Amino acid sequence: MRALSPRPRRAVDLVARLALAYLAGLAIVAALAPLWPLEDPAAVKLPRALAPPGSAPAAAVLAEPIPRTGLAALRRRLFGDWSIGPCLGTDDLGRCLLSRLVFGARVSLTVAALASLLSLVLGTTLGLLAGWRGGAFDRWTMRVVDVISALPMVFLVIFVVSLLRGVRNARPDMDIDQISVLLFVIALTSWLSVARLVRAEVASLKQRAFIDAAVLSGLSERAIFLRHLLPNLLPIVIVALTLNVPRIFLFEAFLSFLGLGVEAPSVSWGLLARQGYDSLTAVHATWWMVVFPAAAFLLTLLAMNFLGDRWSERLDPRQSSEPVA
């Protein structure tokens, strides 16, 4: 595919840089969430429930007991009891929406990042082995990939997640961490495209002279993988990553929205979108509970999609959706 549009390159790169800066900023804000002078995202304050942005007084709340180390302690050192208050309004339990958005980003981005990394490792390993070994191993791995990708994965994931929910209700003692389960299940469903891309790339790299040279010079398989194949796979792996991250991010939000993903007291953006939706009635105009999470989704997905497009345009890989024969 050629560059599709006569768009001026400079402007595109500026937008790409902005998108990257936004995502990096969001990641930093989310990662350091306990450091900021925000209220406790789970602190219920019923008297100021559903207060519009800026109207409710800030509540000086800190988690009790106050921790001695870590980000929360540093925050106490820096800001004391002060917090910027619910400047984006509060939800139906009087919790600060801004703080919930920041802490929600922490969960949502962590799940997206870790699940994509996990799927990347899985997909790259299998794709690399299949492409390198060739023969029956390759055929069977790719057959398995084809069969799995024909399955209605989302439904199976929902099925598994709701089963686990049932398990937890039936046996509270088993203590299943919903977020890690979510992470693994999502990762297990999204390594297929990575495996296909990597396999095709390895199969074509294998034909190149420098690989023959490496083999002839008696390098071990491990060294060939690490020194010659992986560096050449990096661009395509990054493309796979940029395509996967928004998908996984959306998937987590989708599950949380349905009530099958992240659960209270944890917050995620999907959960916030759900809360905003549930707060909609003809009587209350609680626009802030809908608009701010929506804006957060919109900006983040725009940035992710744009960066993904830019990368694939730049590196010009094969289409990810095409089955590789």
Next chain:
Amino acid sequence: MSAPLLLIGLAGLFAWAHWRTRRAGKNDRWAAHARRLAWVITTTLAVYTASFFLMRATPGGPFDGDRALAPEIEARLRARYQLDRPVWVQWWNSIDALARLDLGPSMVLREFTVQEILVQSLPTSLLVGTAAVAWMILIGLPLGLLAARRAGQWPDAAASLVAALGQSLPTFVLAGLLIPPLVFGLGWLPAAGLESPAGLVLPSLCLGLPYGAQLARLLRAGLINTLDQDFVRTARAKGLGEARVISRYALRGALVPAIAFLGPAIAGILTGSLVVENLFGIPGLGSHFVQGALSRDYPLALGLVTIYTLLISISTWICDLLLVALDPRIELG
């Protein structure tokens, strides 16, 4: 005994496809279809089996509702639904029933069989899904055409912006943004339910818009590609009008990636219908599926997983057929 018949038939189908390929060559259409059908059935059976054992392997059952049942009653219930037999026997019996297209009784909604629930909810879901696909085409096609015709000018930029926004607004966020103005503000549309045709507008729009945006982007890319190919120049040189050049010549080539996207899009719309049915209180497959899985209604959840698998496989099959019809170079796999 219909399960053995089904399995024998399946093996026969595979064997026939194999035989036909050897006789009529690799590109034989009938062999491809037979193999495809055999794989659809195999996948469905595999999904059913995996879900079956997954469901039985995890603790909890359809009868641990809010109130604990008396042991005798629960034992009678278990006997009635044959849950007291060994799991393998249960599995074989249910596959046998499945081969007769009998999905069994629901264990939670005890007055209904799964078929009755399907008969009620499948048309609703299909209606919403079809409307969503209609929205997708209604939004995607003009937007993509406009952007490609005016590539590099402001209509292109505007259309591309709309497409990028649409792609980045997931269904559940879109619903939250559209409901206040359209339902509460202007009062044009009902908030929930499908009693009137107007109730269909909002759910299907929320479902279809993100895919319409992606369709627009694909069409734009495809059209820009085909519009400067030789056959389009020839068509223009013959003196054909622009509308005819696009509809008869350029669009045909540009539709290939769009149709290829239709398969994943339909799967996505089916998935999204879970959210939309939940949001707008539509009694379709999706709400039953989530409920059935949560309440351990074994036959209902399994039946719906099976139906979803079939729906997705069949829709990708149809999309592949369309692709072959559009571009004879593509082979049925």
